[in-house]
Amino acid sequence: MTESSTAPRPTLEAVAARAGVSRATVSRVVNGGDGVREPLVERVRRAVDELGYVPNQAARSLVTRRHDAVAVVIAEPETRVFADPFFALQLRGISKELTAHDSQLVLLLTEGRDDHVRVGRYLAGGHVDGALVFSLHLDDRLPGLIHGAGVPTVYGGRPGWGDGTRGAVYVDSDNRGGAREAVRHLVALGRTRVAHITGALDQTSAVDRLDGFRDVMVDADPRLIVEGDFTPAGGERAMRELLDRCPELDAVFAANDLMASGALRVLRERGRRVPEDVALVGFDDMLPVAEQTDPPLTTVRQDIEEMGRLMARLLLRGLDRRSATEPAASGPGSQSGLAGAPSSVVLPTTLVRRASA
Amino acid sequence: MTESSTAPRPTLEAVAARAGVSRATVSRVVNGGDGVREPLVERVRRAVDELGYVPNQAARSLVTRRHDAVAVVIAEPETRVFADPFFALQLRGISKELTAHDSQLVLLLTEGRDDHVRVGRYLAGGHVDGALVFSLHLDDRLPGLIHGAGVPTVYGGRPGWGDGTRGAVYVDSDNRGGAREAVRHLVALGRTRVAHITGALDQTSAVDRLDGFRDVMVDADPRLIVEGDFTPAGGERAMRELLDRCPELDAVFAANDLMASGALRVLRERGRRVPEDVALVGFDDMLPVAEQTDPPLTTVRQDIEEMGRLMARLLLRGLDRRSATEPAASGPGSQSGLAGAPSSVVLPTTLVRRASA
DNA sequence: GTGAAAGCGCTAACAC
DNA sequence: GTGTTAGCGCTTTCAC
Secondary structure, three states: OEOOOOOOOOOHHHHHHHHOOOHHHHHHHHOOOOOOOHHHHHHHHHHHHHHOOOOOHHHHHHHHOOOOEEEEEEOOOOOHHHHOHHHHHHHHHHHHHHHHOOOEEEEEEOOOHHHHHHHHHHHHOOOOOEEEEEOOOOOOOHHHHHHHHOOOEEEEOOOOOOOOOOOOEEEEEOHHHHHHHHHHHHHHOOOOOEEEEEOOOOOHHHHHHHHHHHHHOOOOOHHHEEEOOOOHHHHHHHHHHHHHHOOOOOEEEEOOHHHHHHHHHHHHHOOOOOOOOOEEEEEEOOHHHHOOOOOOOEEEEOOHHHHHHHHHHHHHHHHHHHHHHHHHHOOOOOOOOOOOOOOOEEEOOEEEOOOOO | OEOOOOOOOOOHHHHHHHHOOOHHHHHHHHOOOOOOOHHHHHHHHHHHHHHOOOOOHHHHHHHHOOOOEEEEEEOOOOOHHHHOHHHHHHHHHHHHHHHHOOOEEEEEEOOOHHHHHHHHHHHHOOOOOEEEEEOOOOOOOHHHHHHHHOOOEEEEOOOOOOOOOOOOEEEEEOHHHHHHHHHHHHHHOOOOOEEEEEOOOOOHHHHHHHHHHHHHOOOOOHHHEEEOOOOHHHHHHHHHHHHHHOOOOOEEEEOOHHHHHHHHHHHHHOOOOOOOOOEEEEEEOOHHHHOOOOOOOEEEEOOHHHHHHHHHHHHHHHHHHHHHHHHHHOOOOOOOOOOOOOOOEEEOOEEEOOOOO
């Protein structure tokens, strides 16, 4: 294992001794140096460099109760977690924003229900200043546990109505509006037998997109709606079922691009031309997928990285606000529902027209 | 922001008071309960539950110098970071192993050179017990910084020969052997004009695969080797160049599946049949890619998730060993090169035959 | 076996 | 401005 000496790291004390000042002064310099005269600042800085001093974060957190760290919880029980670039993009957005704010990203991946308790315990343990939580499923008890942990939280996607999610702050896309636009586009193309491959219906994004579909296809033939699971394989399966049940369909709206790509393969395999025989619209505008299918996908774009960034920004803003007002507002039982508290954001979507519809 | 009361969390002290014992006893119970008599253990446990006590990790770390956290550093400057399922898979493997060991995963994504200093500082700050580092580029100063930080580290992929990487522990695939096998397969198929699309040559994996290619195609026409960058777009670009330079080529070995998929598109676009006119082999066996291209890719499989798991296991084993021997071995300047220290692992690869070659 | 007491390294009042 | 001091909540000798 690569590593250098196990020599004990220098402490504030050591720096103070070397610079010939008190620990308090060193502390001030290390934390910005306000209210310390220039020559001293200089002396301390030099001592810090010479000794290679780095503050011990544990000691600092112990007194400040800040950690400059945020947990990112991805509650995806299945193998799907990362195969989907979706999470990756959100993570990037989050990472950028946190970095800019000098906060660390602690990644909590949950593989199954058991992990939820672990996550709850971790959050309650006061390791992090806040949490960003994704991909909740309707029956999750995670929100309850998180609520119980008393950690400021922003959700990615509108959470369901489980424990502790009323009043929750979240960032979401306009899933319903986007779906509506997608289906309207198909209708405008003259398609009349429009099918829908839904996402996993235990997630609000899938439900909202289905609602959007129904908004336009008010009395859609129920055979034209099949539940998928957001994976390419699920898209294939759903497409086969649709084709079997309703061979005369002339358009498909898939709840994400990954499923659309699966559907596309099945359509080709069954000899349907896209878009001539069947028009196809996806959701996400995940470039590596949407641009590289043949034909490229018409899809509903949501700015995923921006969603991530926004979540982080919302959380950090809340934390700053709270630490600013803390002395006054804190106390047993106080809720953080102050005026000016961050509130949820729903981002608009746009239809991107390519060749598939 | 969702959260419950800001009521101060109970401390050891509080639990001790409630259970009618000393802090020391509570601490013992919380940490396993050895050497505490059963009735007391029970009393303390109940008090813990009733109060909802969760240990404050900062306080604990301050004295134990353990953090039960491991940093995962992904040094990928470009947008590519996550679009590539490669990282995702490794992360999953790592996450599983860390979880089983009750360690947290702190994700450090670097977007550019500037971030390296930040990462170095973070690691030196003693936030984590060790680090897992990926995707180093040859000119990276990251290894130097990490070495300087004095944190036990395991690398993903053989690091180059920058600062502080001699003697480094790493987990890698047998890139050279795998490449050899791929190219031999093409040769066995009767192909004589075998081209190679390399990965980004500032990474050892790309260099090793190129070496493997050369091992078999001993005096390959230099026009048949084009540098790619591990992305689909890079694969397309490289394939175009190859076709322009050397239209008579009859086989291509791409250094990963993503580039192979790009190459495949270009081959189709230029009217070459795969595998009839041009046989194509990839590397990775990234299922969502390799299985779903048309035709499916023949490729060199490496077990990426297992690599991640192994990296974590190696690191954790090293940490355990070290904390066990610490009292004796530590001291200024001591290196952790003890007998029994984990050493690097190179995992075998296997050729997976599908339709493309 | 259990408790008392001494810090871990730092920040934040409060004096000077 | 700068130093002094009192903890933050926990683990860990060391007595009993």
